[in-house]
Amino acid sequence: MCFFYMLLTLLHVLLYVLPCQSEISCRNEDGEPVDWFIMYKLPKYKIGDVGSGLDYMYLDSTLKDWRMSKFLVNTSQGALGSTLKPLYTGEELRSNSSAYMFYNDAPPLMNYTTKYGHTKGALHFDQSQGFWLVHTVPHFPPFPERGYSWPNTGKMNGQTMFCVTYKYGQFPQIAQQLLLYNPHVYNCSLPAMFQREMADVALLCSGSKLPWVPETRLQKLVSAKGETLLSFAKSHFYVDDIYAGWVAQALETTLLAETWQHNGRTLPSNCSLPEHVLNINEILLPGPVRFRSYYDHSKWCVSWIREDRWVCLGDLNRVNTQAWKSGGLVCSQNPLIYQAFRQAVAHYISCNTICERMI
Numbered sequence: 001m002c003f004f005y006m007l008l009t010l011l012h013v014l015l016y017v018l019p020c021q022s023e024i025s026c027r028n029e030d031g032e033p034v035d036w037f038i039m040y041k042l043p044k045y046k047i048g049d050v051g052s053g054l055d056y057m058y059l060d061s062t063l064k065d066w067r068m069s070k071f072l073v074n075t076s077q078g079a080l081g082s083t084l085k086p087l088y089t090g091e092e093l094r095s096n097s098s099a100y101m102f103y104n105d106a107p108p109l110m111n112y113t114t115k116y117g118h119t120k121g122a123l124h125f126d127q128s129q130g131f132w133l134v135h136t137v138p139h140f141p142p143f144p145e146r147g148y149s150w151p152n153t154g155k156m157n158g159q160t161m162f163c164v165t166y167k168y169g170q171f172p173q174i175a176q177q178l179l180l181y182n183p184h185v186y187n188c189s190l191p192a193m194f195q196r197e198m199a200d201v202a203l204l205c206s207g208s209k210l211p212w213v214p215e216t217r218l219q220k221l222v223s224a225k226g227e228t229l230l231s232f233a234k235s236h237f238y239v240d241d242i243y244a245g246w247v248a249q250a251l252e253t254t255l256l257a258e259t260w261q262h263n264g265r266t267l268p269s270n271c272s273l274p275e276h277v278l279n280i281n282e283i284l285l286p287g288p289v290r291f292r293s294y295y296d297h298s299k300w301c302v303s304w305i306r307e308d309r310w311v312c313l314g315d316l317n318r319v320n321t322q323a324w325k326s327g328g329l330v331c332s333q334n335p336l337i338y339q340a341f342r343q344a345v346a347h348y349i350s351c352n353t354i355c356e357r358m359i
């Protein structure tokens with residue numbers, strides 16, 4: 001009898017406690033599971049201040065606004081490091097019950113190639129749940145064997161990261177979006193048990209030629225805690241600026257866009273179509289921390305009208321060479337995310353460039 005109860009207790013521990021502790025999820029600054037988080041890695045050159053290039057602002061559903069992190073982004077202690085940590089422990093790597101995929105057009109230890117989509121991110125999931133991290137950092141994350149680190153090239157400019165936790169059932173949808181992205185998958189593990197249900201991930205991991213894909217694909221996703229997201233994916237067959245040509249018109253809202261516009265060939269603010277896209281050129285975060293878009297490699301946009309509440313984060317810049325590039329945006333109407341990004345718009349350029357508008 002006693003043995004029987006011990007066995008039951010043990011089963012209970014194995015079934016409920018262990019999976020919970022090791023659940024695959026986006027993680028907050030304390031390493032605890034969260035439904036989503038957003039990080040804004042600050043550029044080295046701010047207005048009136050030169051920083052380390054490693055400090056960042058953090059946002060999740062438990063906060064009211066951006067919070068300056070007490071960690072630097074190069075340590076594995078912050079939200080990003082905690083989220084990716086299981087991938088840097090040998091144990092998880094040898095596990096055959098979870099799958100992961102790293103993709104980046106500028107992978108670590110390799111040169112940038114133009115063959116693939118202009119897209120960067122990571123997936124990690126088991127048959128219960130996992131996360132999709134979308135980010136803008138070249139040469140990140142490192143190969144699992146090499147441990148967590150931050151690339152030197154990722155210090156100078158601002159960068160954004162958007163992590164969302166999803167139930168297993170959402171990953172086939174995410175993978176379909178990624179087929180349009182045509183990502184450069186540089187490291188991947190898809191154990192046998194996933195091969196059938198995650199056939200598109202298998203295809204992406206194999207590096208073989210991808211099937212025919214449409215120009216664009218819009219997919220509703222639902223986070224593990226029920227947050228609705230819209231995923232916009234464009235393949236290289238869709239030759240246009242994703243922001244003005246598609247997303248603003250699809251969301252039926254004028255967008256303020258913050259993208260890397262460092263060198264020539266940048267697209268100006270655009271008021272040709274029913275919904276406009278206006279370029280942001282200065283960012284203001286709590287602190288206050290101010291910086292110019294010139295030093296910001298982030299890619300995000302926010303609806304101009306406050307009632308519409310759209311925020312999208314993703315892969316593509318408003319430069320004419322990226323009309324031919326595949327990639328996408330993940331959009332949310334969460335009021336907290338909207339508030340955080342809308343307030344961050346310090347200055348944008350209206351279509352009549354003679355009068356730049358202050359907000």
Ligand SMILES: *[C@@H]1O[C@H](CO)[C@@H](O)[C@H](O)[C@H]1NC(C)=O
Nearest residue numbers: 052054072074075076149150
């Ligand atoms: C992170 O960067 C800071 C500043 O350059 C450095 O002092 C620290 O040792 C780095 N930490 C890690 C874990 O690399």
Ligand SMILES: *[C@@H]1O[C@H](CO)[C@@H](O)[C@H](O)[C@H]1NC(C)=O
Nearest residue numbers: 094095096097191192193194
């Ligand atoms: C997973 O690994 C365990 C132990 O390493 C092994 O017994 C099991 O057969 C493996 N399962 C699959 C589906 O490969």
Ligand SMILES: *[C@@H]1O[C@H](CO)[C@@H](O)[C@H](O)[C@H]1NC(C)=O
Nearest residue numbers: 106107108109110111112113
């Ligand atoms: C990357 O490109 C540089 C310059 O073209 C070249 O010297 C280097 O060997 C390349 N590295 C790799 C890993 O291919």
Ligand SMILES: *[C@@H]1O[C@H](CO)[C@@H](O)[C@H](O)[C@H]1NC(C)=O
Nearest residue numbers: 240241244245270271272273
């Ligand atoms: C505005 O954007 C649309 C869609 O990308 C494009 O067709 C149009 O030429 C742009 N207008 C100007 C003035 O650049």
Ligand SMILES: *[C@H]1O[C@@H](CO)[C@H](O)[C@@H](O)[C@@H]1NC(C)=O
Nearest residue numbers: 143144145186187188189190
């Ligand atoms: C990353 O993926 C794992 C699992 O597929 C391989 O075992 C590693 O060899 C691979 N690492 C590199 C550097 O390619």
